[in-house]
Amino acid sequence: MRINKYGLKDTIEAGIKREIRQRCGFGCVNCGNAVYQYEHVDPTFAEATEHNPDHIVLLCGGCHDRVTRKxxxxxxxxxxxxxxxxxxxxxxxxxFDLGMVEPKITIGTLNCKGVESLIRINGDNVLSIKPPESEGAPFRINAYLADRDGREVLKIVDNEWITTTNNWDVEVVGTRITIRKALGDIVLSLRSEPPHNLVIERLEMEHLGIELSCRENKNLKVITPSGQILTSNSMDIEGSKVGFDINNNSMSIGVGGGCVHIGSMTLDSIPPNIPQRHTRQTFVGRARENRKVGRNEICPCRSGKKFKKCCGLVY
Incomplete structure (x- = not known):
């Protein structure tokens, strides 16, 4: 930690940092790179008596070095x-730094390797991996990630991630990217583990009527417009053409060969004309059990809420 002659520490409060990010558009003011640091401009940190967000900018390492070298x-x-x-x-x-070895992508509790299209929604590849363009080149990730209202928050084009300035807040700390819709409302959090792993830690998105949410080491959940709910807390897919192929009225897992291992998965739905009851199928390895969940029972997703105030709300 640095302290200048006025006793000002170089630690900037979170709220002031957010204000700076919003003003600068979540990237270096000179080139747009979203891997940045906070830089006092006028006055410099050595002469500053406070952290005034109007006098601090975001600069990437390259542009900061160019300023230092004049x-x-x-x-x-x-x-x-x-x-x-x-x-x-x-x-x-x-x-994103990806190597020449096939990367592993983790989406909440879903692990994919050697999968061409990890998630496809109504024909759109939401997250996919392309092979190297030439020998010695890296594998290429492409993605379109939205918030729970279907608005784009981040896209990845051949390993370059791009985030819109319409977001409320985009924070980059180390290898983690966090996008918020409001204070405390995280719609996307992901981190890279160079050179072979990318982890989506948290996601709350909707695309073409399909809702998708996940938490790292917790449940991955998919909800279709027809009322199907797939919840999984452990799944591995390897070598498939499509990992999750989701349409309005159907879901397929491990399309086009490969290997799928399901540690635990549930399929929920409400039968037509019986809104007060809920049918559930639970898969644990090869075991399967059927039971009904009442509206006033504790929701099986382990939120602690009653079913009618939790997953049952989708109906």
């Missing part, structure tokens, strides 16, 4: 501060 002037950064590149373009961006 290859990029402070005056230019001040101008960029008034008109950040991210705000001009409407997005910030950053690279």
């Amino acid at each position: 290859l990029l002037s402070k005056e230019t950064i001040k101008i960029r501060s008034d008109s950040p590149v991210c705000k001009q373009k409407g997005f910030s961006f950053g690279p």
Whole structure:
């Protein structure tokens, strides 16, 4: 921790950091790179008596180094501060480091390796992996991730992630990206583990009528417009063409060969014209059991709420 001559510590409060990120468009004000650091511009940190968000900008390591070497002037950064590149373009961006070995992608409790399209919703590849373009090149991840209202929050195009400045907050700390819809409302959290792993720790999204949510080491949940609910707390898919193929009225797992291991999975639905009862099928390995869940019973998703106030609300 640094402390300047006025006793100001270089630790910036979370609320002030968020204000800076929002003003700068979640990326370097000069080039748009979303891997950034906080930089006092006018005055510099050495002369600052407070952390004023209007006088602090986001700078990537490359642009910060250019300023230090006087290859990029402070005056230019001040101008960029008034008109950040991210705000001009409407997005910030950053690279993922993937190697030449097939990566493993984890979505909550779903682990996929050697799967061409991990999640396909009504024909759209939400998350997919392409082979290297040439020998010695990396595998390529592509994704379209939205919030629970179906609005895009982040996309990945051949390992480069891009996030819109319309987001409420985008925070990058180390290898973790966190996107919030409001204070305390996380709609996406993911981290990279270079060079072979990408982990989606948390997701709350809707796409073409399909709801998808997950938590790392907890349940992965899919809800279709027809009322089907798939919940899994352990699943591995390897070598399939499509991991999850989800349509309005159907769901398929491990399409096009490969190997699927289901540790635990439940399929829920409400029979037509019987809204007060709920039919559940539970799969644990090869075991299967059928039982009914009443509206006033504790929800099987382990939220602690009554079913009618939890998963039952989708109906």
